[in-house]
Amino acid sequence: MKKAFILSLCCLFITLTWTACKHEDEKFISEGSIEFSATVVDKSNSMASMAPSKMTIRFKKNKSCVEMSAGMGLFNTQFVSNPETHTLLQLVKLLNKKFWLMEDEAQLKKEIEDYKIEIKPTNETKIIAGYNCKKSVVHYTDDSSPDFDIYYTNELNIQNPNFANPFHTVDGVLMEYQMKKFGLEMKFEAKKVTKETIEDATFQVPDDYKKISQKEMNELFGSLE
Numbered sequence: 001m002k003k004a005f006i007l008s009l010c011c012l013f014i015t016l017t018w019t020a021c022k023h024e025d026e027k028f029i030s031e032g033s034i035e036f037s038a039t040v041v042d043k044s045n046s047m048a049s050m051a052p053s054k055m056t057i058r059f060k061k062n063k064s065c066v067e068m069s070a071g072m073g074l075f076n077t078q079f080v081s082n083p084e085t086h087t088l089l090q091l092v093k094l095l096n097k098k099f100w101l102m103e104d105e106a107q108l109k110k111e112i113e114d115y116k117i118e119i120k121p122t123n124e125t126k127i128i129a130g131y132n133c134k135k136s137v138v139h140y141t142d143d144s145s146p147d148f149d150i151y152y153t154n155e156l157n158i159q160n161p162n163f164a165n166p167f168h169t170v171d172g173v174l175m176e177y178q179m180k181k182f183g184l185e186m187k188f189e190a191k192k193v194t195k196e197t198i199e200d201a202t203f204q205v206p207d208d209y210k211k212i213s214q215k216e217m218n219e220l221f222g223s224l225e
Contacts, residue, residue: 027131028085030157031060034129034173038068041178041185047221048184050075055188060198062159080203088164092220100210101217108164115166117178119150128134128175129190131155136170137222138178148187151176156193172200 014170018188036055050069050088059065059150066079080089103111117138125137133151153174162168167177175190211218 026147026195027155027193029193029195030062031198033058033198034175034190034191035194036188038139041187043140045184046190051184051186053150056136056204058136059060059158060200060202062161063203064158064161065202069163079164082203083160083163085162088137089203089205090217091205092217093186094220098206099212099217100209100222101212101214103164107214112166112168116140117166119167119169126151129193131175131193134172138167148178149176150178 033059034133038052038055040051050070052070055066055068057066063082069076074095076093078091088103090101096202117188118141120137120139122135122137126133128151131153132155133153136150138148138150150167152170152174154172156173157174161173167174176188178185178187
């Protein structure tokens with residue numbers, strides 16, 4: 001009787017452990033998408049009316065493609081990061097005009113250095129889109145902009161996800177954060193993570209896009225103000 005009882009307990013323990021591991025493995029995906037809500041931090045910004053209300057990140061084999069649209073799809077921008085080549089590809093569609101720009105490792109490093117922030121880890125956590133996330137506080141060191149919180153998770157199978165952004169020292173996938181780009185600061189919060197097949201073409205330059213310089217890209221966004 002005692003042996004049977006012990007055997008039953010062992011079987012129950014193994015079953016519960018396997019179930020728990022299986023649940024965690026189902027979340028630890030390397031290919032899929034993350035849907036974010038997007039809000040403008042400074043509503044008085046001249047570009048606020050052009051700002052998107054959502055953002056989608058598609059990822060596969062550690063590559064990621066951030067996509068945002070505004071104006072009922074008349075304006076669309078994508079940022080494709082590739083940690084293997086240490087490059088960031090930007091694609092922009094404005095009406096019927098389509099452009100692309102590639103930033104290399106040196107350009108990214110300079111851009112990141114220009115983004116003057118300090119990131120202070122905390123012991124706080126919260127659940128975002130079903131994932132356990134750690135909290136850090138971000139402080140601007142070059143102006144009086146208020147601090148803000150970021151949350152990131154280690155429960156997604158994406159390596160070096162922040163190499164191309166100012167949060168490159170954060171070891172985890174950002175699930176809630178703020179970002180300044182072309183003078184506009186926005187807040188993003190993950191709402192849904194989906195395991196799905198992502199086509200390789202997602203991370204490539206379409207044939208009908210024209211290559212432009214960083215100066216031309218800046219002028220393009222400047223024309224939107």
